[in-house]
Amino acid sequence: DTAVSQTPKYLVTQMGNDKSIKCEQNLGHDTMYWYKQDSKKFLKIMFSYNNKELIINETVPNRFSPKSPDKAHLNLHINSLELGDSAVYFCASSPGTGSHQPQHFGDGTRLSIL
Amino acid sequence: SQQGEEDPQALSIQEGENATMNCSYKTSINNLQWYRQNSGRGLVHLILIRSNEREKHSGRLRVTLDTSKKSSSLLITASRAADTASYFCATGPSSNDYKLSFGAGTTVTVRA
Numbered sequence: 023d024t025a026v027s028q029t030p031k032y033l034v035t036q037m038g039n040d041k042s043i044k045c046e047q048n049l050g051h052d053t054m055y056w057y058k059q060d061s062k063k064f065l066k067i068m069f070s071y072n073n074k075e076l077i078i079n080e081t082v083p084n085r086f087s088p089k090s091p092d093k094a095h096l097n098l099h100i101n102s103l104e105l106g107d108s109a110v111y112f113c114a115s116s117p118g119t120g121s122h123q124p125q126h127f128g129d130g131t132r133l134s135i136l
Numbered sequence: 137s138q139q140g141e142e143d144p145q146a147l148s149i150q151e152g153e154n155a156t157m158n159c160s161y162k163t164s165i166n167n168l169q170w171y172r173q174n175s176g177r178g179l180v181h182l183i184l185i186r187s188n189e190r191e192k193h194s195g196r197l198r199v200t201l202d203t204s205k206k207s208s209s210l211l212i213t214a215s216r217a218a219d220t221a222s223y224f225c226a227t228g229p230s231s232n233d234y235k236l237s238f239g240a241g242t243t244v245t246v247r248a
């Protein structure tokens with residue numbers, strides 16, 4: 023009965039590879055997010071979708087491409103992985119848009135680039 | 137850029153003591169939220185305070201907001217070992233109501 027689930031939990035790969043992270047929420051929420059948490063625990067928004075429409079697209083390299091096939095799923099594809107991409111990536115969801123909405127987070131995907 | 141900044145970065149207290157942490161932010165906000173993150177887990181929403189509110193309580197949590205000083209505090213009373221976690225404030229800026237801006241958190245260790 024996990025609310026927001028991400029796969030995989032751990033991802034270890036070589037520089038230059040392409041990888042995807044998947045996220046699914048069963049809360050019936052309309053809005054989903056991707057965040058990046060660095061080694062100092064600073065959490066930064068990357069993207070947000072509301073009902074499959076992109077509403078937040080922060081300044082991230084265009085090697086990162088989100089895809090939302092339906093409002094319950096938000097995937098993140100990363101091309102040509104670099105050492106600096108090593109981080110924990112969190113998916114989150116909220117009932118709707120608006121910063122007052124409480125966000126529900128998955129347990130993260132720990133990406134390590136060798 | 138980073139909006140909220142928590143202080144202190146780390147806090148170690150004895151079980152039963154109170155823990156207080158602060159959050160300062162730079163621009164005007166519509167609301168402020170506090171989240172908890174246990175080691176290896178995602179963030180969990182604790183409490184929301186709106187810009188027209190000064191104080192809110194939830195169980196052992198007390199949050200204050202001073203918009204004139206652009207600061208908020210989170211007090212955890214009668215701490216327990218299970219309160220060991222990182223605590224983050226997240227601000228909803230007035231300029232962009234779609235997103236939350238998080239700080240780097242305060243790491244709280246409760247010693248038994």
